[in-house]
Amino acid sequence: MKEIKHFIGGAFVGSASGKLFDNVSPANGQVIGRVHEAGRAEVDAAVKAARAALKGPWGKMTVAERAEILHRVADGITARFDEFLEAECLDTGKPKSLASHIDIPRGAANFKVFADLLKNVANEAFEMATPDGAGALNYGVRRPKGVIGVISPWNLPLLLMTWKVGPALACGNCVVVKPSEETPLTATLLGEVMQAAGVPAGVYNVVHGFGGDSAGAFLTEHPDVDAYTFTGETGTGETIMRAAAKGVRQVSLELGGKNAGIVFADCDLDKAIEGTLRSAFANCGQVCLGTERVYVERPIFDAFVARLKAGAEALKIGEPNDPEANFGPLISHKHREKVLSYYQQAVDDGATVVTGGGVPEMPAHLAGGAWVQPTIWTGLADDSAVVTEEIFGPCCHIRPFDSEEEAIELANSLPYGLASAIWTENASRAHRVAGQIEAGIVWVNSWFLRDLRTAFGGSKQSGIGREGGVHSLEFYTELKNICVKL
Numbered sequence: 297m298k299e300i301k302h303f304i305g306g307a308f309v310g311s312a313s314g315k316l317f318d319n320v321s322p323a324n325g326q327v328i329g330r331v332h333e334a335g336r337a338e339v340d341a342a343v344k345a346a347r348a349a350l351k352g353p354w355g356k357m358t359v360a361e362r363a364e365i366l367h368r369v370a371d372g373i374t375a376r377f378d379e380f381l382e383a384e385c386l387d388t389g390k391p392k393s394l395a396s397h398i399d400i401p402r403g404a405a406n407f408k409v410f411a412d413l414l415k416n417v418a419n420e421a422f423e424m425a426t427p428d429g430a431g432a433l434n435y436g437v438r439r440p441k442g443v444i445g446v447i448s449p450w451n452l453p454l455l456l457m458t459w460k461v462g463p464a465l466a467c468g469n470c471v472v473v474k475p476s477e478e479t480p481l482t483a484t485l486l487g488e489v490m491q492a493a494g495v496p497a498g499v500y501n502v503v504h505g506f507g508g509d510s511a512g513a514f515l516t517e518h519p520d521v522d523a524y525t526f527t528g529e530t531g532t533g534e535t536i537m538r539a540a541a542k543g544v545r546q547v548s549l550e551l552g553g554k555n556a557g558i559v560f561a562d563c564d565l566d567k568a569i570e571g572t573l574r575s576a577f578a579n580c581g582q583v584c585l586g587t588e589r590v591y592v593e594r595p596i597f598d599a600f601v602a603r604l605k606a607g608a609e610a611l612k613i614g615e616p617n618d619p620e621a622n623f624g625p626l627i628s629h630k631h632r633e634k635v636l637s638y639y640q641q642a643v644d645d646g647a648t649v650v651t652g653g654g655v656p657e658m659p660a661h662l663a664g665g666a667w668v669q670p671t672i673w674t675g676l677a678d679d680s681a682v683v684t685e686e687i688f689g690p691c692c693h694i695r696p697f698d699s700e701e702e703a704i705e706l707a708n709s710l711p712y713g714l715a716s717a718i719w720t721e722n723a724s725r726a727h728r729v730a731g732q733i734e735a736g737i738v739w740v741n742s743w744f745l746r747d748l749r750t751a752f753g754g755s756k757q758s759g760i761g762r763e764g765g766v767h768s769l770e771f772y773t774e775l776k777n778i779c780v781k782l
């Protein structure tokens with residue numbers, strides 16, 4: 297049985313306590329490995345290793361030298377593409393067809409993009425007048441923030457972790473990563489790539505374990521971490537923010553959502569159906585940017601529901617190696633219980649179940665997996681928990697609307713504000729509506745189209761701060777002003 301260890305100070309190490317937990321395959325329920333659970337001692341060792349590395353060669357390197365090493369990290373991921381793919385799909389159960397064109401390539405791109413960006417960022421400078429007429433010159437310099445705690449979720453494990461580690465390292469920080477307990481493999485494998493690429497020991501550390509009263513809490517309570525970047529549930533974000541308040545440490549939070557899709561009658565229906573199918577069901581609905589509320593203009597409501605139903609029913613459920621599969625399992629049985637409780641709630645609240653609503657029949661060798669049917673409802677009240685709470689499963693509720701104003705009001709009615717997708721061929725309407733949606737990201741006639749130079753993050757309870765492009769610099773560096781009297 298594979299044993300998964302921490303990566304601390306450039307070495308793979310087990311826990312002093314000898315505590316291990318199971319890594320379970322979501323596709324068949326079998327134990328695929330045993331993972332060391334970090335105690336305070338391992339978290340402390342990782343933070344110390346990061347602090348020491350910051351004072352070592354990494355902190356003194358030029359941007360160009362660091363960028364070259366990070367390019368080697370990206371190339372190292374690409375060179376071991378199949379191993380990363382295998383590991384990611386073992387952990388998550390997601391189809392290889394999905395991970396091979398999203399998760400793994402983005403894992404590599406996250407290092408390249410930020411390494412290149414850093415080489416081309418200028419700092420501000422202001423000349424000022426002084427009473428003696430000689431003047432003064434102000435200029436900004438950016439310095440690494442220090443040791444960054446990176447806490448990441450299980451839905452896109454390599455993508456979301458490297459989305460933070462890439463810019464953090466490019467800016468000269470050292471990191472301690474706490475991947476989700478559900479998905480320890482790719483973060484661990486990345487340790488090998490870091491070593492081979494020449495990243496000095498202690499720059500990239502990984503500690504495994506759970507959230508509360510385990511590695512996650514030990515990391516967020518550790519006094520020698522300078523800042524935390526977190527992606528996960530809004531409630532966890534609140535807990536991390538509280539822990540970070542001690543010592544006034546900065547947080548970057550990418551949190552939950554209950555994203556709205558708005559489909560106008562003047563849309564290109566083929567595009568709207570294709571995009572909404574992906575936004576509701578890709579990665580078995582476990583994408584923070586996914587659409588769980590769909591608002592459709594009344595004249596095309598029935599046609600839209602019928603076509604989305606047909607699309608959902610045509611999804612091919614299967615295990616990662618099935619080349620035809622485009623729909624995998626949920627991450628765990630625990631998460632399936634949560635998703636199925638909403639499926640039940642929808643029925644109790646009087647929904648029309650357009651399709652799905654239960655557990656699919658699977659062949660015997662996959663019967664132990666966390667499978668669930670893609671599900672569509674109509675007919676729920678706007679205040680049903682199914683319509684207001686993040687389910688994080690392959691499901692959406694579709695509701696008709698009659699005017700632009702009504703659609704905007706419905707989209708903005710919840711305390712979340714992560715992402716939205718608008719479908720219309722009317723360019724004025726697209727801009728007008730997009731500008732009024734309370735969300736950090738609005739797509740028009742697309743979904744999950746990502747340019748890594750753009751600002752990424754949520755408004756309202758979907759997060760604090762923006763990452764992506766130069767925006768990542770704001771979080772991962774300290775901007776210092778130097779004022780020189782001439």
Ligand SMILES: NC(=O)c1ccc[n+]([C@@H]2O[C@H](COP(=O)([O-])OP(=O)(O)OC[C@H]3O[C@@H](n4cnc5c(N)ncnc54)[C@H](O)[C@@H]3O)[C@@H](O)[C@H]2O)c1
Pocket residue numbers: 447448449450451456474475476477505506507508509511512513516527528529530532533535536549550551552553583584585686688714754758759
């Ligand atoms: N906004 C975004 O960019 C984005 C992206 C992906 C996922 N998400 C959100 O993530 C959630 C799904 O991921 P999840 O279930 O892994 O989230 P989660 O909040 O349960 O866990 C995320 C990470 O936090 C750790 N953690 C949990 N409790 C902790 C604590 N008390 N202290 C420190 N660490 C703790 C977990 O071990 C895990 O590593 C959804 O809500 C989804 O919307 C948001």
Ligand SMILES: O=C/C=C/C=C(\O)C(=O)O
Pocket residue numbers: 451452456459582583584585746752
């Ligand atoms: O599940 C959430 C997906 C987030 C995606 C990104 O953070 C990204 O594309 O950079």
